[in-house]
Amino acid sequence: MKKPSGLKPAGRRLWSWLEDNCGTLEPAAPLVAQLCRLADRIDEVQAKLAGEGVTVTIKPVKGTPKVKPHPLATLEIKLLAEYRATWRLLGLAEEVPPQKRARGRPTDLERLERKVS
Numbered sequence: 001m002k003k004p005s006g007l008k009p010a011g012r013r014l015w016s017w018l019e020d021n022c023g024t025l026e027p028a029a030p031l032v033a034q035l036c037r038l039a040d041r042i043d044e045v046q047a048k049l050a051g052e053g054v055t056v057t058i059k060p061v062k063g064t065p066k067v068k069p070h071p072l073a074t075l076e077i078k079l080l081a082e083y084r085a086t087w088r089l090l091g092l093a094e095e096v097p098p099q100k101r102a103r104g105r106p107t108d109l110e111r112l113e114r115k116v117s
Contacts, residue, residue, distance in 0.1 A: 001026045004033035010043035011036035022092065031090050038083045045076045 001024070003015055014036050018025060025032045054073050059065045 001029055001032070004036060007036050008040040008043070011040040014039045025090065028090055031086055035083065035086045035090065038079060038086060042076065042079045042083060045072050045079060048072055049076065 001019075004011075007015060015032075018032060018035075049070060049072050052070060052072075054070050055067050056070050057065050057067050
């Protein structure tokens with residue numbers, strides 16, 4: 001299957017993972033392309049939120065500034081839901097491919113998994 005054009009790093013990583021771990025996805029090429037593009041958009045939104053934070057302060061001309069959720073936080077939730085739905089439409093397992101985590105302290109889940117192993 002031909003790789004969709006215009007994919008960014010997150011979409012290309014997902015594409016490679018799908019090629020390596022899933023059989024032929026040729027019949028579902030449009031959905032695979034959509035999934036990879038969603039991965040790119042999610043990556044962009046998460047990077048922006050990481051830099052700007054999950055809240056914004058609205059400073060009215062008069063009155064007290066108000067802290068509100070960042071509009072991209074809502075978009076992130078919607079994109080993740082669409083990603084999960086597309087993943088399921090492709091008939092893939094419930095588990096999504098692992099994302100590379102930055103080096104540092106292990107998460108609570110990783111610590112728990114180590115104890116169980």
